[in-house]
Amino acid sequence: MFSISSKRLKDAALKKAMSNPRAGAMVCFEGWVRGHHQKKKVIALEYECFEKLAVKEGRKIITEARERFGILEARCVHRVGRLKVGETAVWIGIVAEHLHAAFRACEYIISQVKIRVPIWKKECYSTGDSGWVNFRIHSEKDG
């Protein structure tokens, strides 16, 4: 399951929904808003997404992870809106019979979400300016 949320992510509730009697391992990953980037102080991140396609692509990634690693369940929730430093931007939970599959599936999902799902973030700096992450690299590379 993959979903987008504009509300604060509650770890306990998300985890509770994943119980499975066949499971011997539960791996959870949280991506937090970091307070700095390339020597600049970050005070918030503003996330936005193209929800229809984000959910579709996110679900594809979850299905791939289930098929590749034989896990029992996987869930990923991504926040949108303005997040302060320390808030959880993305939550991933994996339930599997054994630990290796759970860790590998978790890493697969977060790495694929970062490069495939149409979600964008803008860093807001303490200086008052802001910038879209990944935008400068690409625009400079190709002129």
Place this chain on the structure above:
Amino acid sequence: MQAKEVHIQYYAVLREERGCGAEVLRTTARTASQLYEELKDEHDFSMPRECLRVAINNEFQDWEAGLKDGDTVVFIPPVAGG
């Protein structure tokens, strides 16, 4: 060439550069690629097409996919989830 009506949605840096999140316009562009190049010239978008992906009717598509009347087109800047 016959003009068609397309719905365009903008996100992130493109939304800011265009000054709106969505618009409907009539175009004679045959492909998504042609449409982006037209819009890029008109609105002075900073991102070259090669840096973007395109979705038509909520599916990723090839840039040379043909446009039809009523299509919804979304140009997708480099993503940055997580």
